[in-house]
Amino acid sequence: MSRSRWIVPVAGAVGFAVIGGAEIALDPAFQAAPLAPAIVLALIVTGTLTTIVSPIAGSLVVTALFPVGTALGLDGPTGVGVLAFFLLPGWAGYRSPPRRSWLAPLGAQLMATAGVALGAMAPDAADASLAAVVWENLFFASLAWVSWIVGIVARGARDRAVRAERLAQALDAEREAREHAILIEERQRIARDLHDAVAHSVSVMTLQVGAVRSTMPADAPQTEMLRGIERLGRESVAELRTAVGMLRRADEALPTAPPTLDRAAELVDDVRAAGLEVVLHESGDPVSLSRVADVSAYRVLQESLTNALRHAPGAAVEVRIARSPQSVVVEVRNGRPTAAAGGEPSTGGGHGLVGLRERLAMVGGAFEAGPTTDGGWRVRADFPNGGPHDR
Structure with a gap:
């Protein structure tokens, strides 16, 4: 009533x-x-x-x-x-x-x-x-x-x-539905453009690298580097297709699983193959991070190594991954570059230090980055343990 x-x-x-x-x-x-x-x-x-x-x-x-x-x-x-x-x-x-x-x-x-x-x-x-x-x-x-x-x-x-x-x-609901339909259509258009403009080019480059590698002797020092480039190219295309699938089907599950910190050794191997001297130290027993935190930890490691590869050529890089029941700490430290390098250290992927800080803030972690006393650079990310995996 x-x-x-x-x-x-x-x-x-x-x-x-x-x-x-x-x-x-x-x-x-x-x-x-x-x-x-x-x-x-x-x-x-x-x-x-x-x-x-x-x-x-x-x-x-x-x-x-x-x-x-x-x-x-x-x-x-x-x-x-x-x-x-x-x-x-x-x-x-x-x-x-x-x-x-x-x-x-x-x-x-x-x-x-x-x-x-x-x-x-x-x-x-x-x-x-x-x-x-x-x-x-x-x-x-x-x-x-x-x-x-x-x-x-x-x-x-x-x-x-x-x-x-x-x-x-009713008109408001119809307008929202129309705007949503326009958004979905625009996402699909972006997905098509992204796939046509990038995925095809990366695939072609990967095939070309494979063709070059097949013409070289198996014991040539560049063979392992080219094999790593091929693997990175295939992984980049796979991740691009994941992003394209997310744009095309915003309400559906992602077609492939995103990378996690469990693949840290593979990532380090790829960077070594590219010519960077990297030492990996892992300690502690495996712990459960939330899916977002696990993916963010991998991205921080990936972008920090890319930063060292671009802006500290010839420098020794040390990666430490410390796992504990409370948190997972990822630390990347590089020494002074021994070859010509330009620009302030920045991370790959176009995100920079701001992007890394945003990733840590999103999962409630702590982020530090800055120069070291020996002229190198240090990145440290502390990811809190979010409980059971939600993968």
Whole structure:
């Protein structure tokens, strides 16, 4: 039940009781014989409260005050009775559909006719003219019908407002659906462009490297380096296809598993094959990191090694991965470069130190990066243990 269904009738009943009580206490005629107006007032309050359940029935109860009061000896409705006679049919028109609420003003008209007739048949009303009787009946009937029409108009305005609100909500939902469809279409277009522009080129380069390697002697020093480049090319294409699949099917599971820190040794081997001197130290027993933290740890290691490869050529690199029940610490330290290098150290992938800090902040870890006293560079990332694997 909506709040207006009961709060308005209750407020009306209280208002009628206060006004009617004041009328009985202040009117000299009612002071001499308060019983009849008190019964009429009780009828008004009861009928008003009845509108909580049935506005039409409550209106009929209230408008019965006219014949009841006349039968009790009152000379027409009381002041509060006229007010209630006018308001209750309107409330019925507002709360109930027109196909049923017309019974309220019709009942009020019949009650007014009965009340006027009883008043005309009273012994002290012998001199009442027919015109006065007709006018009184027409007056009270008009009050009821006008009140009902006002209620119907107010109900129509309310219904139009509700329909307008629902239409606005439907339009908002349609706009959101259309924007979502446009977003999906744009993602698919980006995926196609990304695949056409990058995946094909990387695949061709990988094949070309393989062709060059096949023409070289098996014991040539460049063979292992080219084999590592081939492997990196294939992995890059696989990761690119994973990203493309995510763009194309945002609501589906990723087609392949992302890399994790378990592949740290493979990554170090690839970097060694590219000509960087790397020493890997791993300590502690395997622990459970969340999938996001595990992927982020691999990315930090990957981008830090790429940074050392680009900006510290010829330098020795030390990688430490320390696992404990509380956290996993990844530390990459390189010495002073022994060959020409340019630019401030930055990480691969176009993310830079800001991207690494964002990765650590996302999983609640700590990140440090900066130069060392021997002219090298150090990156340290501390990943908290997030509980069981969610892979």
